[in-house]
Amino acid sequence: MEPVDFEAAATYEPDEGWRRVSLAGSDRFTFEYFEKPPGHTSPMHDHENEQVCLCLAGELTVHTEDDTVVLEQYDSVWLDAWESHRVENAGEAPAVGLDVFAPGRSFDFWTDREE
Numbered sequence: 001m002e003p004v005d006f007e008a009a010a011t012y013e014p015d016e017g018w019r020r021v022s023l024a025g026s027d028r029f030t031f032e033y034f035e036k037p038p039g040h041t042s043p044m045h046d047h048e049n050e051q052v053c054l055c056l057a058g059e060l061t062v063h064t065e066d067d068t069v070v071l072e073q074y075d076s077v078w079l080d081a082w083e084s085h086r087v088e089n090a091g092e093a094p095a096v097g098l099d100v101f102a103p104g105r106s107f108d109f110w111t112d113r114e115e
Contacts (some may be wrong), residue, residue, distance in 0.1 A: 006033075012107040022107065030104035036060065036095045041088035049101040051079040053087060054090065058095030061088040071097075 002024060010022040023030050036058075045061075053062060055071035060085035062069050062077050064085045069077055079085050089095040 010107065014042075016095045016101055018042070020107065023027050025101075025104050027104045028108075029100060029102045031085055032099045032101070034086070034097050034099065036097065038094065041104040042086045046082045046084045047101075047105070048081050049103060049105055050081050051085075052100040053077050053079070054098045055094040056098055058089065058093050059091045059094050060097055061090050062086075063088065099104075 004022075004024045006021065006023075008080055012020045012022075016018065017035070018040055019035045023031035037075060053060065053071065054076040055073055060071045062071065062079075062085060064079070064083055071077060079105040087097075
């Protein structure tokens with residue numbers, strides 16, 4: 001067993017106010033809690049990981065090249081590996097979510113990425 005204390009967990013802020021927290025996981029899957037400020041959108045991107053995005057609070061809009069879905073509290077969406085997407089908080093309140101990635105990944109995805 002490998003517990004992760006939320007307050008002591010590794011965190012990363014790819015953009016101002018967009019905080020990501022690395023929760024328990026392994027090289028096979030990882031969980032990342034995130035907070036997204038109003039009006040923020042991640043850049044369109046893809047990765048080798050399958051991803052499930054779960055909205056915990058607020059509202060998140062997930063855009064792919066072919067579709068758009070709005071997630072409200074406890075709604076989720078699955079994204080296939082290499083599926084280009086971006087996640088937006090189009091609302092006026094902060095949004096909170098949980099991403100699950102398989103295989104697992106680290107914050108290196110954001111810190112080592114080329115714009």
